[in-house]
Each structure stands twice: as structure tokens, then as C-alpha cells.
Amino acid sequence: MLKMETNGQGVVRLPARRPALSLLWDLWVLAKARVVSLLVFTAAVGEILAPHALLHWESALAGLLGIALAGGAGGVLNQIVEPVLDQHMRRTSQRPLADGRIPRGGAILYAAALMGAAIAVLAWGTNPLTLVLTLAGTVGYGVVYTLYLKPSTPWNIVWGGLAGALPPLIGWTAVTGSVAALPLVLVLLVFVWTPAHFWPLAICCRRDYAEACIPMLPVTHGVDRTRREVLNYAVLTWLVSLLPAFLSGDWIYGAVAMVSGAWFVRMALRLRTLPEGPEMDRYARRMFLYSISYLFLLFTALILGKLIMSHGIL
Ligand code: HEM
Numbered sequence: 405m406l407k408m409e410t411n412g413q414g415v416v417r418l419p420a421r422r423p424a425l426s427l428l429w430d431l432w433v434l435a436k437a438r439v440v441s442l443l444v445f446t447a448a449v450g451e452i453l454a455p456h457a458l459l460h461w462e463s464a465l466a467g468l469l470g471i472a473l474a475g476g477a478g479g480v481l482n483q484i485v486e487p488v489l490d491q492h493m494r495r496t497s498q499r500p501l502a503d504g505r506i507p508r509g510g511a512i513l514y515a516a517a518l519m520g521a522a523i524a525v526l527a528w529g530t531n532p533l534t535l536v537l538t539l540a541g542t543v544g545y546g547v548v549y550t551l552y553l554k555p556s557t558p559w560n561i562v563w564g565g566l567a568g569a570l571p572p573l574i575g576w577t578a579v580t581g582s583v584a585a586l587p588l589v590l591v592l593l594v595f596v597w598t599p600a601h602f603w604p605l606a607i608c609c610r611r612d613y614a615e616a617c618i619p620m621l622p623v624t625h626g627v628d629r630t631r632r633e634v635l636n637y638a639v640l641t642w643l644v645s646l647l648p649a650f651l652s653g654d655w656i657y658g659a660v661a662m663v664s665g666a667w668f669v670r671m672a673l674r675l676r677t678l679p680e681g682p683e684m685d686r687y688a689r690r691m692f693l694y695s696i697s698y699l700f701l702l703f704t705a706l707i708l709g710k711l712i713m714s715h716g717i718l
């Protein structure tokens with residue numbers, strides 16, 4: 405029976421129901437769609453940088469759709485494996501599986517549907533190499549990182565990051581069917597970026613990770629060691645980010661990489677100097693947010709650089 409409530413001023417409030425939109429939102433969150441959007445973007449850049457991308461636009465589109473579906477499947481697998489951990493962390497306790505809004509069986513079906521669709525799209529529209537690399541990404545993140553690395557080693561994300569670093573190469577192979585130096589350098593770039601992306605957030609959430617017994621670096625080796633590693637990886641990311649400029653002679657990208665990387669290193673340096681406390685936590689969160697804009701900026705500059713230089717505008 406429907407129960408009517410008033411807001412105290414005689415205005416009738418409709419009872420809370422679960423509209424279709426909220427289910428769609430839960431499916432969106434379950435697939436970690438915001439993270440996947442950056443994965444798809446880095447793959448799109450891999451495609452655009454590949455020779456004759458426009459000639460192979462059907463493979464390019466199939467590649468992007470396949471990565472989106474397979475990345476989503478990885479996100480769902482991750483949450484199927486760790487609903488109890490998600491319940492224990494403030495940041496994740498409201499997720500659809502942790503909160504019980506979506507049943508485990510439903511999530512398993514959802515992951516299988518996403519993965520099945522990804523395999524079908526990639527097998528039909530791309531090539532075996534692209535299919536294998538994408539499957540490796542999903543299994544690497546959803547199974548190897550989530551099930552084995554995350555609960556067992558503080559270096560979990562260094563190795564787990566390899567899965568998330570694959571999309572620029574997958575984009576390239578979707579269009580060309582082969583591997584080349586430039587996409588491998590982009591894989592290396594995302595790989596070395598990942599620790600400086602995630603550890604600042606891990607610093608903010610260290611108490612939650614400690615309570616949940618997850619051996620993240622700030623829990624096992626302390627905040628100071630983690631801040632040192634963030635600085636090391638920020639410098640490494642800065643250096644690796646300059647390689648594509650040398651490979652392609654694209655000085656527009658080179659200038660963007662120089663300045664945005666210097667800012668990343670500056671943030672890592674400042675993070676090291678702050679005394680432990682709420683201000684350091686706030687600054688670490690800012691660095692985590694900047695890391696996302698930074699990667700987006702680097703990959704945007706790669707396409708802009710290619711478009712501008714190849715059209716001889718400058
Ligand atoms: C193993 C490697 C990685 C780890 C451990 C990691 C960890 C995280 C965590 C914990 C969050 C917060 C998510 C949330 O609060 O729901 C996050 C957010 C994010 N990550 Fe990563 N990440 C990794 C790799 C990547 C990669 C490779 C990319 C893209 C190329 C990426 C892009 C993003 C984006 C865009 C967000 C923001 C999501 C939002 O605003 O909801 N991450 N990451």
C-alpha cells in the first residue's frame with residue numbers, strides 16, 4: 405500500500421520508490437563508468453595517433469566500444485569480489501553491491517553480459533591481438549589485481565596499473581593490428597602515472613584501509629615513505645611524458661608535457677613538506693584530482709599536436 409507523507413506544511417511528498425533511472429545510475433556506478441571514460445579516451449588517442457586511423461573507422465569504433473564494455477566488466481568484477489571491503493570504507497560504502505541495492509547474482513549476470521558483448525564487438529570489429537589485450541586488461545584488473553595483489557602486497561597498484569595502462573596500445577592495435585614504439589611509450593606513461601595518481605588518495609583513506617586490513621603503502625610503510633614514492637613516480641611520469649615529444653618531434657605536446665608535469669612534481673614536493681594532519685589530507689586529495697586532469701591534458705595535447713602539426717598550421 406502506498407503511504408503518503410506531508411512535509412509539515414500540508415504539501416504531499418510522494419513515497420520513495422526505485423525508479424528506472426536510479427537502477428540505471430547504479431549500473432553506471434557499478435561499471436565504474438567515470439574511470440572507464442578516461443580509459444576509453446586514452447584508447448581513442450591511441451587510435452588517432454595510429455597511421456590511417458580514418459580509413460579504419462569501423463575498427464576504431466568497435467575498439468572503443470569493446471574497451472568501454474570490457475572496462476565496465478572489470479569494474480563490476482572488482483565490486484563482486486570485494487563488497488565487504490567496500491562496506492568498510494567511507495568512500496565506497498554507498499556502492500550498489502556494498503549497499504545491497506543490487507544483488508550479487510544480478511551483478512554477476514551484468515558482468516557476464518558486458519564481457520560477452522565486449523568479446524562479440526571486438527571479435528567482429530577488430531582483430532585477435534586487440535581482443536587478447538583487452539581480455540588481459542579486464543582479467544588483470546578484475547581478477548589479478550583485485551583478488552590477489554590488492555589484499556597481499558603494498559605494491560599492488562604498481563602491477564595492477566599495467567591493466568589500466570593498456571588502452572592506448574589497444575586503441576592502436578584496433579586500427580593497425582600491430583604494435584609500435586609510440587603506443588608502448590604511452591602504456592609506459594600511464595603505468596608510471598598510476599602510483600602518483602592513486603597513492604595520494606590512499607594517504608587520505610589510510611585509516612579506512614588499515615581498518616579493512618588492506619596493505620596499501622601508507623598503511624604498511626607509513627605516510628612519509630608513501631610521499632617519497634609519490635615524488636619518485638611524479639618525476640618519472642614527467643620524464644616519460646617527454647618521450648613522445650622526442651619520438652614525434654611534436655613540440656606543442658612537448659610544451660604541455662613540460663609545464664603540466666612540472667606542476668605535478670611541484671604538488672608532490674609540497675605534499676612531502678606538509679605536516680601530517682587535515683591540511684595534508686586535503687592537499688593529497690587535490691593532487692589525486694589533479695592527476696586525472698593531468699593525464700587528460702597530456703592525451704588531449706597529443707591529439708591537438710598531431711592535428712595541428714599534420715595540417716601544417718604552425
Ligand atoms: C591499478 C590502477 C589504479 C588504481 C588503484 C586506481 C584507483 C582509483 C581510485 C581508488 C579512485 C577513486 C574511485 C572512487 O572514488 O570511486 C580512482 C578514480 C579515478 N581513476 Fe583511477 N586508479 C587506477 C588506474 C586508473 C587508470 C589507468 C585511469 C585512467 C587512465 C584511472 C582514472 C581514474 C578516474 C578518471 C577517476 C575519477 C573517477 C570519478 O571521478 O568517479 N585510474 N582511481
Ligand SMILES: CC(C)=CCC/C(C)=C/CC/C(C)=C/COP(=O)(O)OP(=O)(O)O
Nearest residue numbers: 439474475478479482541542545567568570
Ligand atoms: C583495458 C581494460 C579493459 C582495463 C580495465 C582496467 C581498469 C578498469 C582499471 C581501472 C583501475 C581502477 C578503477 C582501480 C581502482 O582501484 P580499486 O579497485 O582498488 O579502487 P576502489 O577502492 O575504488 O574499488
